Amino acid sequence: xxxxxxGFIFAFLPAVLIVYSITPGRMKNFILLIFSLxxxxxxxxxxxxxxxxxxxxxxxxxxxxxxxxxxxxSQLWRxxxxxxGLGGNLLPLAYYKYFNFVAANINYYLNLNVSIRxxxxxxxxxxxxxxxxxxxxxxxxxKVKAERNIIDFALYLSIFTQIISGPIMPYSEMRDExxxxxxxxxxxxxxxxxxxxxxxxxVLIADVLGQTVDMIxxxxxxxxxxxxxxxxxxxxxxxxxxxxxxxxxxxxxGLGKMLGLxxxxxxxxxxxxxxxxxxxxxxxxxxxxxxxxxxxxxxGGNRYGNVYLHLFVVFLVTGIWHGANWTFIVWGLWHGFxxxxxxxxxxxxxxxxxxxxxxxxVTLLAVALGWVLFxxxxxxxxxxxxxxxxxxxxDPLPEFTISYYxxxxxxxxxxxxxxxxxxxxxxxxxxxxxxxxxxxxxxVLMSILLFVSLMFVMASTYNPxxxxxx
Numbered sequence: 109x110x111x112x113x114x115g116f117i118f119a120f121l122p123a124v125l126i127v128y129s130i131t132p133g134r135m136k137n138f139i140l141l142i143f144s145l146x147x148x149x150x151x152x153x154x155x156x157x158x159x160x161x162x163x164x165x166x167x168x169x170x171x172x173x174x175x176x177x178x179x180x181x182s183q184l185w186r187x188x189x190x191x192x193g194l195g196g197n198l199l200p201l202a203y204y205k206y207f208n209f210v211a212a213n214i215n216y217y218l219n220l221n222v223s224i225r226x227x228x229x230x231x232x233x234x235x236x237x238x239x240x241x242x243x244x245x246x247x248x249x250x251k252v253k254a255e256r257n258i259i260d261f262a263l264y265l266s267i268f269t270q271i272i273s274g275p276i277m278p279y280s281e282m283r284d285e286x287x288x289x290x291x292x293x294x295x296x297x298x299x300x301x302x303x304x305x306x307x308x309x310x311v312l313i314a315d316v317l318g319q320t321v322d323m324i325x326x327x328x329x330x331x332x333x334x335x336x337x338x339x340x341x342x343x344x345x346x347x348x349x350x351x352x353x354x355x356x357x358x359x360x361x362g363l364g365k366m367l368g369l370x371x372x373x374x375x376x377x378x379x380x381x382x383x384x385x386x387x388x389x390x391x392x393x394x395x396x397x398x399x400x401x402x403x404x405x406x407x408g409g410n411r412y413g414n415v416y417l418h419l420f421v422v423f424l425v426t427g428i429w430h431g432a433n434w435t436f437i438v439w440g441l442w443h444g445f446x447x448x449x450x451x452x453x454x455x456x457x458x459x460x461x462x463x464x465x466x467x468x469x470v471t472l473l474a475v476a477l478g479w480v481l482f483x484x485x486x487x488x489x490x491x492x493x494x495x496x497x498x499x500x501x502x503d504p505l506p507e508f509t510i511s512y513y514x515x516x517x518x519x520x521x522x523x524x525x526x527x528x529x530x531x532x533x534x535x536x537x538x539x540x541x542x543x544x545x546x547x548x549x550x551x552v553l554m555s556i557l558l559f560v561s562l563m564f565v566m567a568s569t570y571n572p573x574x575x576x577x578x
Contacts, residue, residue: 109147109150110272110572111303111306111307111310111360111363111573112310112311112359112571113565114566117307117562117565120143121363123143124143124268124367127139127143128140128143128367137259137263137286138259140267140268140367141259141262141263141266141267144268144271145160148160148163148266148268148271158204158228158230159230162204162230162233163230163232163236163266163271166197166236166240167258167261167265168258169197170193170196170197170261170265171255171258173189173192173196174243174244174254175254175256177189177193177244177247177248178247178253178254179254187248189248193244194241194244197237197240197241197244198237198241200230200233200237201233201237204227204228204229204230204233205233205234205431205432206428206432207227208225208432209432209433210432211223211225231271231272232271232272232273235270235271235276236266236271238276238395239264239265239276239278241402242276242278242279242398242402243264243278245402246278246279246280251280252280252283255279255283260286260287263286264279267369269360269364269367269369270360270364270371272356272573273353273356273360273573274357274360274392274394275357275360275371275372275374275394276394276398277371277372277394281370281372282369285369285370289367289368289369290368291368292368295365295366295368296366298362299361299362299364299365299366299367300362300554301362301551301554302358302361302362302365303359303362303363303366304362304557304558305358305362305554305557306354306356306357306358306359306362307558307565308355308558308560308561309351309352309354309355309358309528310351310355310356310359310573311565311568311571312521312557312560312561312564313347313348313351313355313524313525313528314348314349314351314352314571315564315571316517316521317344317345317347317348317351317518318348320340320341320518321341321344321345321348321483324337324338324341324344324513325341325345325483325484325489328341328489328492328493329485329489329492331492332505333496333508334510335496335498335499336509337509337510337513338493338496338497339497340510341493341513342477342479342493342497343476343522345483346379346472346475346476346479347522347525347529348574349482350378350379350529351525351528352573352574353374353375353392353573354374356573357371357374357375361373372393372394374392374393375390375392375393376389376390376393377390377529377530378390378391378475379472379475380468380529380530380531381468381471381475382464382467382468382471383446383450383454383467384443384447384450384471384474384475385446385447385451385454386471387443387471387475388443388447395426395429400422403421403422404422407421415451416451419444419451420441420444420448422444423440423441423444423447424437424440424441426440426443426444427439427441430482433485433486434486434487435481435482435484435485435490436482438481438487438490439478439481439482442474442481446474477494477497480494
């Protein structure tokens with residue numbers, strides 16, 4: 109049951125809002141926690157009961173460790189407790205997410221026979237683990253005090269609006285609203301609008317493009333597409349992953365607003381970036397911020413040490429965080445290469461004179477090529493796709509040409525996606541003559557989007573969010 113399913117929209121969400129609205133203030137967090145655990149338990153196919161056990165362990169372990177860390181004044185003990193906390197959080201993540209990947213590579217390269225285990229990755233483990241790590245590190249740095257109410261802490265880690273795919277918000281940004289929040293009609297109506305917008309991005313754009321992406325990438329593995337079709341597939345996936353993930357974030361923000369909670373923005377038109385460095389300030393902002401605050405700066409950041417080594421490590425870990433596959437690791441290093449290169453040349457006069465449109469085009473091409481690595485199931489498939497993109501695959505035998513995939517629905521969806529990928533709507537609404545008419549038109553538009561989106565939800569099969577796998 110995800111945000112874009114009929115069960116969530118017509119059953120779970122109304123139940124949450126009704127029960128939450130009639131619950132006394134001191135019990136609201138407890139009710140939200142119960143609903144969050146029920147929501148998490150519905151994803152039984154993703155790790156089964158182990159997911160609940162891992163989440164429960166994370167809640168209890170980090171709650172108790174936070175209290176212990178906060179109570180100790182000895183620097184030696186505080187470091188010891190922090191190391192224990194880092195290990196206790198990272199070991200389950202490493203085991204469930206990377207054990208089989210490491211075992212398979214050991215078997216392949218060292219000709220050993222390490223057994224491959226039937227492990228299902230607990231849903232959202234990468235996200236709630238990073239939230240837990242930031243909580244302990246912030247206590248160690250004395251930026252926050254340990255939470256003494258286990259209900260509030262459990263809600264911080266497991267709230268249903270964030271547990272599956274973030275954003276990865278530090279405890280300091282949620283603490284006050286977990287304790288005291290004042291819901292308002294304006295906040296609630298904004299939440300509804302934001303949720304509807306995110307739902308439309310998911311089911312009307314991302315899922316539609318995803319059907320074409322799946323067909324093209326499947327055909328590409330056996331070289332059954334031509335060069336134009338390969339470019340179409342890459343462009344479609346570049347837009348699909350943005351509207352899929354940002355659509356999820358819009359829904360998460362909207363749900364939070366309905367409950368009186370603020371959720372950080374996670375995207376800021378990343379495809380208008382003039383460098384890959386800027387792209388990472390606009391894409392998955394909560395993850396970029398996490399790596400900056402808890403990895404890059406502690407290593408020395410820009411202040412001391414080898415800044416290029418620091419950047420290399422950050423993007424290597426970024427790739428590893430996304431998945432146990434060489435494709436993700438190379439994808440992370442691909443971005444790291446551009447960020448490091450940009451840092452080396454950004455002060456050069458010739459670089460500063462490059463027109464903005466050229467920088468944006470080069471950046472978008474670099475990011476789009478990186479998405480091929482991200483989407484491919486193996487490095488072999490990625491290399492094959494790159495060969496098809498640049499006409500290096502010999503004589504491919506396409507079963508269908510680009511005209512088969514480029515139907516009117518895809519053309520229309522691509523045009524809408526490109527339009528929404530740049531900040532034109534905010535600029536247009538700023539020119540709107542009357543605030544009253546703007547509100548009316550916005551309400552009418554969101555009503556239409558909701559109606560059409562619900563038609564798609566009811567008529568189509570379930571398509572999970574791309575970032576569910578992480």
